[in-house]
Amino acid sequence: MSEQRLKTLITFYEEDPRDPFNVYALALEYQKTDLAKSDALFAELINGFPDYVPSYYHAARVKVELNQPEAALEIYQKGIEIARQQNERKAEQELRSAFDELMFNLD
Numbered sequence: 001m002s003e004q005r006l007k008t009l010i011t012f013y014e015e016d017p018r019d020p021f022n023v024y025a026l027a028l029e030y031q032k033t034d035l036a037k038s039d040a041l042f043a044e045l046i047n048g049f050p051d052y053v054p055s056y057y058h059a060a061r062v063k064v065e066l067n068q069p070e071a072a073l074e075i076y077q078k079g080i081e082i083a084r085q086q087n088e089r090k091a092e093q094e095l096r097s098a099f100d101e102l103m104f105n106l107d
């Protein structure tokens with residue numbers, strides 16, 4: 001992780017925390033080095049901006065990395081529902097595929 005990139009993303013987030021992309025970008029950056037911070041930011045994103053479809057896939061991946069597969073499955077399911085409501089077929093398919101793969105690996 002580039003220290004400068006992280007500082008820039010933190011600045012963007014602090015300047016406008018109501019922009020879901022600022023939260024999303026910072027959560028993705030922290031996913032590389034600090035899963036707890038990434039997880040907290042994705043939770044903030046999903047709670048504050050539930051219609052922001054891109055967050056669900058990565059939020060669930062963080063839960064998988066934190067060894068919380070049940071939480072990941074719930075996030076995938078919620079994301080699938082939101083993507084379906086927004087007619088985001090590609091996102092819905094990606095979330096469904098990730099959900100199915102996780103279910104398969106849990107069996």
